[in-house]
Amino acid sequence: MSIKSLCLLGLLLLGACWAADAQDSLRMYHTFDSIRTLPNDTAKVSLLIRAGKQYSRYFDNHRSENLFWQEALPLAHKLRSARSLALVYNELGTSKRNKSQYLVAEDYHEKAIKYAEEANDTLLMCLSFNNAGVDCRRQDKLQQAFDYHLHALQLAERINDVRNICVATNSIGNIQLTAENYEDAIRHFDRALKLEEQSHNDLGVAINLGNLGYAYQGQNKLDLAIHYYHRSLAVNQKIDNPTGMAICYNALGAAYKEKKDYATAMEYLQKALAVNDKVDDKVHVAESYLNIGKLLSAQNKHEEARKYMQQSIELSMFWNFKSMLMEAYKALAADYKASGDFRRSLDAADKSLLYKDSILNEKSAMALQQMQTIYEVDRKDNQIKTLEHDKVIGELRRKRNVMFIFALAGFLLMAMIGGFFYIRHRNLEANKQTLQLELKSLRSQMNPHFIFNSLSSIHRYIWSNNQEEASDYLTKFSRLMRLILDNTQHTFVTLNKELESLRLYLDLESLRCNGIFEYNIRVGPDINDEEVLIPPMILQPYVENAIWHGLVHKHNEKGQLDIDIVLKDRSLVCTITDNGIGRQKAMEIKEKKGKGHNSVGMKVTEGRIDLIRKINNKEAKVTVNDLADTAGQPAGTMVTIILPAEFIF
The missing domain is CATH 1.25.40.10 (Tetratricopeptide repeat domain)
Structure with a gap:
């Protein structure tokens, strides 16, 4: 077919397509309005999901978000229905994958896995793990894809779900085929083929026959490959x-070209x-x-x-x-x-x-x-959860006030004595809540501050390095973002989680700085990092400051950054030591460059530590000391952060 013929065909179909599109639009909006009038329950969420699938082609053609799924997601959050959330995120992820947005698809399907596990729905877990595996396979993350599909296969075999067994087995075969492990690929394709034949799924039979042909062709067994291609062709012809x-x-x-x-x-x-x-x-x-x-x-x-x-x-x-x-x-x-x-x-x-x-x-x-899309989605999810949390707190406060009025009426004789102690206690509690809200506000500032700095770094890195290195950097960065977004939702996290994100951040900074520094993280032998708690993102601003104001300007020798964490009495002492150029030279460089920017991260963190001291009425402070060598020359900086020791138990 020539290009002119294609253009003519397109013009002929344009009018008919426009009319059909207008009719589909009216039908879609009528369906949407009908569903919105229904009571807010899980049945309504299910209807929205099904309608979203029915009209998915309409939204894809218009390159717009699926109206039904966008309505279903906040409703599922409001109902706190883990199963509904898993279903919605699966549909959203598959839609993004079909548009080649594999990072977003993987993020959605990981959320689907989380909620499917929360709902303890094994069938839904199988589907979610298989979906995440396909996302990773499309990004050539073969090991991660293999792990997802293997997990799906084990769950599907436990409940004897043939459909997900076939999907997982075929996908593992394709991973092995990509890795050129042809014998393992053939074994998995053979198993998937038998299951599809037993299920009378002709399309699945045709796909696995073709895959077997590719595997045998990879082994240079061309006659056998041609045999399977012919079998696959016959099935495809049968189902047209x-x-x-x-x-x-x-x-x-x-294949015949290879045979000449x-x-x-x-x-x-x-x-x-x-x-x-x-x-x-x-x-x-x-x-x-x-x-x-x-x-x-x-x-x-x-x-x-x-x-x-x-x-x-x-x-x-x-x-x-x-x-x-x-x-x-x-x-x-x-x-x-x-x-x-x-x-x-x-x-x-x-x-x-x-x-x-x-x-x-x-x-x-x-x-x-x-x-950016992943960040916005997580931010919106957190906003929904916060609003629901505030609603529950508001209801509890109203109930408390009612009980207080009845109690006050019943104990009128004790009003003076009881009132004195109650008012005093209430003022202390109100002051503490105010400090905690202020602390939460400061903590929440760290998240966008850190993400802004990291996105700026990633932009520079992509333009100054080749694409493969940039892709590797971006993958590591996405892992770090997930840890940061998870950790900063909590007032305290375990020390091992905080150190995991800190190590990943240091690895990225070392990669971006071409390995100009090394680092060591040492934890005291009397510390169980799974039981000790620490405020999230409390060390990162000082580590960042040590790198970008001390170590990057050091040219005569390798930079060294040491992080030591020990327990002293009931305090957690964190020491960050670098052998950089020192604060005085850093300020001189800053003045020469004419930069008037002050570290937002360090200011916010100092405010957080001050609030921790006020809330707990315990020692919490930061001290910064300049280091010098034997000749009295600047030899780096040592930052000591003292926090109240908190434990899970």
């Missing part, structure tokens, strides 16, 4: 699945091209043109090969298939090189690289956008 048929024809063409049976390979690639006219996604048509071009190029039929490659390029430009354009120009460059036309080969190679760079830039931008 054009996409499956196109995949099988392309696979057969590639070019005539048979061309026959199957032409069949793939023909059947692709029935497939909505035109990327398969472009792929078929390109495969035929590569086959002709292998036979030194360069002029004919270039015609097919050019058709693939024209179609990909029309539909903006950047990955296909990159591959097509790469193949065209190889063909020109094989025929001795090095100038045109170089031009085609340059175009291929341009599209490759464009794809990488889009991926980086999408990753940053998805991280």
Whole structure:
């Protein structure tokens, strides 16, 4: 089909599509309004989820958020229904995955796992683990994907859920196939094939037969691979699945090309091209043109090969298939090189690289956008939880006031004595609550402050390093964000959790600073870091200050950062020591650069420590000492933070 034909077809369908879209819009809004009038319960959430699935194509076509699921999510939070939340997050995650937003999809599916476990719904856990595994597999995080699918498989086998057993087994097979562990892949595909045959699921049978063909082709057993491709093709023809048929024809063409049976390979690639006219996604048509071009190029039929490659390029430009354009120009460059036309080969190679760079830039931008989306989602979830918590507290306070009035009337004779002690106690409690709310406010400031600094760092890192390193940095950063978002919801966290986030932060800073410093974290032998509690993000601002105002300016020797945590009496003493340039030189550098910025993180943290002292009426303070060598020259800084020792038990 030519480009002109595609344009004409698009114009003919435009009017009909517009009318159908208007009708779908009216029907969708009518359904939405009908459901909104229902009582707020889990049945309403289930209806919203089902309606969201029914109209998901409408929202995808309009590139807008699913109205039904956006309504279902806060309602499920309000009802505190763990099962409903797991269902909503599964649907949201799958929708984001279908749009290639894999980071957001993984975050949603991890939330689905959490709520499915809270609901103790094994079937829902199987689904959630399998979904998270697929997200990780799409990001090439194979070990994490394997762990998710293995967990799903174990749970599904426990309840004998064949559907999730098939999904997990097939996915593990695909992971092994990607890792080139062909024997393990074949074993898993064989098991999945038998289960799909027993379930009479023809589509699952066709997929696993094709996967077996890929595995045997990887072992260079081409005749066996061709046998399985033919079996898969027969099933796809039986169920009239054009996409499956196109995949099988392309696979057969590639296998016969490896056997150097070019005539048979061309026959199957032409069949793939023909059947692709029935497939909505035109990327398969472009792929078929390109495969035929590569086959002709292998036979030194360069002029004919270039015609097919050019058709693939024209179609990909029309539909903006950047990955296909990159591959097509790469193949065209190889063909020109094989025929001795090095100038045109170089031009085609340059175009291929341009599209490759464009794809990488889009991926980086999408990753940053998805991280922001994850942060916004978590922030909204926390707001919903806070509002519900405040509502419960308000009801408790109202009940307390009613009880107080009745008690006051009953004990009127004791009003003077009891009133004196009650008023005194109430004032103390009110003062303490005020301090605690102020402490919570200061603690909440650390989260956006830290995220802002980290996003600024990640932006600089992406533009100053290659894409693979930036991707690795971004993955570690997302893990750190998850820890920070979890930890800062609590007044205290266990010491091991705080140190875990601190180590991850130090690893990222060391990576960004090209390893200019080393660090050691030492915990006293009498401390059980799983029982000792510490305010979250209390050490990080001082560590950050030591790195960026002391160690990064040190050029004559390797930087060293030591963090020591010990128990003294009933106090937790944390010492942060660096061998940087010292505070005086740091201030001189700061003045030379003309920077008037003061550390927000350290100011907020000092305020937090002061409030901890007031609330607990115990020693809590920060002291900063300048270190000097034997010659009296600055040799770094030592920060000592003393906090009241808190324990779980």
